[in-house]
Amino acid sequence: MGSNESWVTEFVLVGFQLSAEMEVLLFWIFSLLYIFSLLANGVILGLICLDLRLHTPMYFFLSHLAVIDMSYASNNVPKMLVNLVNQKRTISFVPCVMQTFLYLGFAATECLVLVAMSYDRYVAICHPLQYTVIMSWRLCMVLAVTSWVFSFLLALVHLILILRLPFCGPHEINHFFCEILSVLKLACADTRLNQVVIFGTCVFILVGPLCLVLVSYSCILLAILRIQSKQGRRKAFSTCSSHLCVVGLYFGSAIVMYMAPKSNHPEEQQKILSLFYSLFNPMLNPLIYSLRNTEVKGALRRVLYRQRHI
Secondary structure (H helix, E strand, C coil), X not given: XXXXXXXXXXXXXXXXXXXXXXXXXXXHHHHHHHHHHXXXXXXXXXXXXXXXXXXXXXXXXXXXXXXXXXXXXXXXXXHHHHHHCCXXXXXXHHHHHHHHHHHHHHHHHHHHHHHHHHHHHHHHHHCHHHHHHHCXXXXXXXXXXXXXXXXXXXXXXXXXXXXXXXXXXXXXXXXXXXXXXXXXXXXXXXXXXXXXXXXXXXXXXXXXXXXXXXXXXHHHHHHHHCCCCHHHHHHXXXXXXXXXXXXXXXXXXXXXXXCCCHHHCCHHHXXXXXXXXXHHHHHHHHHHHHHCCHHHHHHHHHHHHHHHCC
């Protein structure tokens, strides 16, 4: 930076720009949803740890999804809740870029974990006799660790590219958290390199994995249609439908948010999509898996039964 430029030490999170009464109402609604999200994901994680019947590759990946959802929501929502009841909506530079880093890391990890879950379902339905050999615990650990490490290395690249930019002018982020596109708008330099890397990341983390998931489920659908037993078809659809719901919600909202032309999606709409990502998606995932999955409901009944008889 030139000597006549000063480094911005804090930003102002504009938020939703509503009346004070509406913001207080949203505070209570979002607080309840956030608490419910943590409890629901915590219950899913606890059931998987406590019930030996859920110690399978599918639920191993589901436990990672629960951890990601709790972490993802906790990265964005608490600061948003504070800002809803606080007139001073500032965030220091370092916490802001760390929020961006964690946001990108958890989002990318969830994409890759969903791909691993789709591969698990593909092997379970299309190659059932070889399932235990192919989906060994070693492979599951490799897939999980790779998802986490690669995603956060990718987020680190974005962090480094942000830190090379000077922030010397406006300091108001038109968002409720330090979302990367909103932060880049405040840079006092050319951000084309950042934009190119973001688009490349979207292709690699969103479009690529989504194509793999669609290919996996096309093979799964063909395999299900070949199953003669109605009970077998019903069980196969039951195990896959919940995962498809989560994939559709997650990838659909992400692609609309980061790959659709920005002129078609004003900033207020971007905030709503981000809110869905940060609050509603982590809350919906455990609901989808618990309501549509007989094994999870059975595990919950067994745990409650054991607690009653202790």
